[in-house]
Amino acid sequence: MRIALLGGTGDIGEGLALRWAYHTDHEVIVGSRDPDKAREKADEYETELSSRGRDVKVNGFTNEMAADRASVVVLAVPPYHVSDTVAAVSESLSEGDVLVTPAAGMNRDDDGFHYHPPKAGSVTALVADAAPDDVPVVGAFHNLAAGRLADLDADLGIDTLLVADDGDAKETVRLLAEGIDGLRALDGGGLANAPEIEGITPLLINVARNNDGLHDLGIQFR
Amino acid sequence: MRIALLGGTGDIGEGLALRWAYHTDHEVIVGSRDPDKAREKADEYETELSSRGRDVKVNGFTNEMAADRASVVVLAVPPYHVSDTVAAVSESLSEGDVLVTPAAGMNRDDDGFHYHPPKAGSVTALVADAAPDDVPVVGAFHNLAAGRLADLDADLGIDTLLVADDGDAKETVRLLAEGIDGLRALDGGGLANAPEIEGITPLLINVARNNDGLHDLGIQFR
Numbered sequence: 001m002r003i004a005l006l007g008g009t010g011d012i013g014e015g016l017a018l019r020w021a022y023h024t025d026h027e028v029i030v031g032s033r034d035p036d037k038a039r040e041k042a043d044e045y046e047t048e049l050s051s052r053g054r055d056v057k058v059n060g061f062t063n064e065m066a067a068d069r070a071s072v073v074v075l076a077v078p079p080y081h082v083s084d085t086v087a088a089v090s091e092s093l094s095e096g097d098v099l100v101t102p103a104a105g106m107n108r109d110d111d112g113f114h115y116h117p118p119k120a121g122s123v124t125a126l127v128a129d130a131a132p133d134d135v136p137v138v139g140a141f142h143n144l145a146a147g148r149l150a151d152l153d154a155d156l157g158i159d160t161l162l163v164a165d166d167g168d169a170k171e172t173v174r175l176l177a178e179g180i181d182g183l184r185a186l187d188g189g190g191l192a193n194a195p196e197i198e199g200i201t202p203l204l205i206n207v208a209r210n211n212d213g214l215h216d217l218g219i220q221f222r
Numbered sequence: 223m224r225i226a227l228l229g230g231t232g233d234i235g236e237g238l239a240l241r242w243a244y245h246t247d248h249e250v251i252v253g254s255r256d257p258d259k260a261r262e263k264a265d266e267y268e269t270e271l272s273s274r275g276r277d278v279k280v281n282g283f284t285n286e287m288a289a290d291r292a293s294v295v296v297l298a299v300p301p302y303h304v305s306d307t308v309a310a311v312s313e314s315l316s317e318g319d320v321l322v323t324p325a326a327g328m329n330r331d332d333d334g335f336h337y338h339p340p341k342a343g344s345v346t347a348l349v350a351d352a353a354p355d356d357v358p359v360v361g362a363f364h365n366l367a368a369g370r371l372a373d374l375d376a377d378l379g380i381d382t383l384l385v386a387d388d389g390d391a392k393e394t395v396r397l398l399a400e401g402i403d404g405l406r407a408l409d410g411g412g413l414a415n416a417p418e419i420e421g422i423t424p425l426l427i428n429v430a431r432n433n434d435g436l437h438d439l440g441i442q443f444r
Contacts, residue, residue, distance in 0.1 A: 111414035115421075157444060161429065187432040188425070192333035196425040199337070203410070203418040207383065207443055210409040220442045221429055222379060 003176065004070035006031040006063040006077060006085055009041040012102060013076035015149025016141065017045050021056050022152055024179040029059050031066030038062070052152060068092035072100060072176065074141075079103040079123045086130040095134040098169045101127040102141035104198035112209060113202035117195055124163060124194035136166035138173040139191065143200045144183075145216035156182030158218030161197045163188040186221060225398065226292035228253040228285045228299060228307055231263040234324060235298035237371025238363065239267050243278050244374055246401040251281050253288030260284070274374060290314035294322060294398065296363075301325040301345045308352040317356040320391045323349040324363035326420035334431060335424035339417055346385060346416035358388035360395040361413065365422045366405075367438035378404030380440030383419045385410040408443060 003020060005013040008030035021028045030045070032038035038060030045058045060066075067073045067089035077085050082103055093099065103123045107116040120126040124139035131137050140162045148154045160177050162185055164170035170187070177185035188197055204217045225242060227235040230252035243250045252267070254260035260282030267280045282288075289295045289311035299307050304325055315321065325345045329338040342348040346361035353359050362384045370376045382399050384407055386392035392409070399407035410419055426439045 109414065111412040114414070115418055161425075186429055186436070189428050189432045190333040192331065192336070193425070193428050196337055196421045196428070199418045199421045200425075203383075203415070203422075204443070206411050206415050206418070207408055210411045214408070214443065217443050220444055221426070221436065221439050222442055 001072060001176070002027045002029060002070040003072045003074065004029045004031050004066035005074050006066060006089065007081070008032065008076055009037050010076055011146035011150065012141070012144070014041070014045070015144065015146045016074060016076065017058065018048060018150055018152060019180045020176070021045065021049050021058060022052065022054055023181050026176065026179070029061060029066045029070055031061055031063040033063060035060065035062045064089050064092050071096065072098045072172065074100040074102065075127060076102060079105045079118070082123055082127055083130050086127060090132050093132055093135045097135050098172050099127060099131050099135050099137045100141070100173055101137060101139050104142050104201035106202045112206040115195070115199035115202050117198065122194035122198050124191055124198065128191055136164060136169035137191065138169050139163040139194045139197065140173050140177060142197050143204060143219055145204070145218060148216035148218070156180070156218065157220065158182070159184045159186050159220050161186050161188035163191050163194045163197060165190050223294060223398070224249045224251060224292040225294045225296065226251045226253050226288035227296050228288060228311065229303070230254065230298055231259050232298055233368035233372065234363070234366070236263070236267070237366065237368045238296060238298065239280065240270060240372055240374060241402045242398070243267065243271050243280060244274065244276055245403050248398065248401070251283060251288045251292055253283055253285040255285060257282065257284045260288070286311050286314050293318065294320045294394065296322040296324065297349060298324060301327040301340070304345055304349055305352050308349060312354050315354055315357045319357050320394050321349060321353050321357050321359045322363070322395055323359060323361050326364050326423035328424045334428040337417070337421035337424050339420065344416035344420050346413055346420065350413055358386060358391035359413065360391050361385040361416045361419065362395050362399060364419050365426060366440055367426070370438035370440070378402070378440065379442065380404070381406045381408050381442050383408050383410035385413050385416050385419060387412050
């Protein structure tokens, strides 16, 4: 399967790109607004993978071209770029493609980080509102520490929750998620259940800030 | 230490009462609006503990009398009873007592359960607003499955997050939490960080509903 990581030059994009390219046979495509930056990061990922004996091709393109080539398109962009990015690539999405959103809206005050969803109710809902009608949206990979994901020596042993209203799309993403060693995909229900999942992202930061020895946290349901 | 569980006849109260009485030497007092019901449940807990070779006294009183006798007072009542219960016992609380709130506001629609905080921003904030000024509030024990907690054969292996603006009160509750085998207490920061923690409670229900084989869930940060 071809997976495009829009904003795949950023830290969560890097983590997912490396994990999929390392642990699975899926073809990873890095997207960016700047195609030179996309190619440069794609080369970096290839070098990292090659140093671990994994010789695979990672291509870099504009977000539009990346989305055009892939059947699963991951919006690895900050929440405030989600709407623009979906608008930019919507002509490049075809019926049957799946759009995946891992972003969570946060703000910060003296106490720590707080969940700050957009007016749509969640970033996931914002993506669903912006997506073409024939392209199902799956919320996933919200609660993964980017640095740990990008460190292929780091064990995961954590869960990711999937929300979607389209069962087939959710199953596609579940298989992609489970392809990553140490990551368990759990069904979080429909898109309406996204806010509580996105809200864990700031919580993970708060817990790491307040507890010595904990960092790059994920969660496991047990 | 004497711990009063207001609403200690309910399921989360039962779980905490049994765990503290079983795993620690703290004295557990069951509170209820109905003192007969409190005594009846306290007797039940004694019988359960005795059947496991743990012969301890568990007393049952009105919420007011339970709060009066204890230095740590846990509001094990539903979120819509929190304000009334704090008002009812506030004359019974003394300077230096600690008020603990495990409740989370939820509602439910076709997709599942959703976090539905009171206007104060969280149930924890509601308790802090209602509590006497000299009684610090600690949010804790939000994300524990009551049935699993009350089953002394069940291993926990899960975390609870503590939020408080008063460091001494938080430390008191941390020690109480860590006294329960298999429960790790983590610092979630100040009271303002409560919403994301309370929001995990509906999420745990959604995850259990949507995934075969998972039930009575807790979380572990890792």
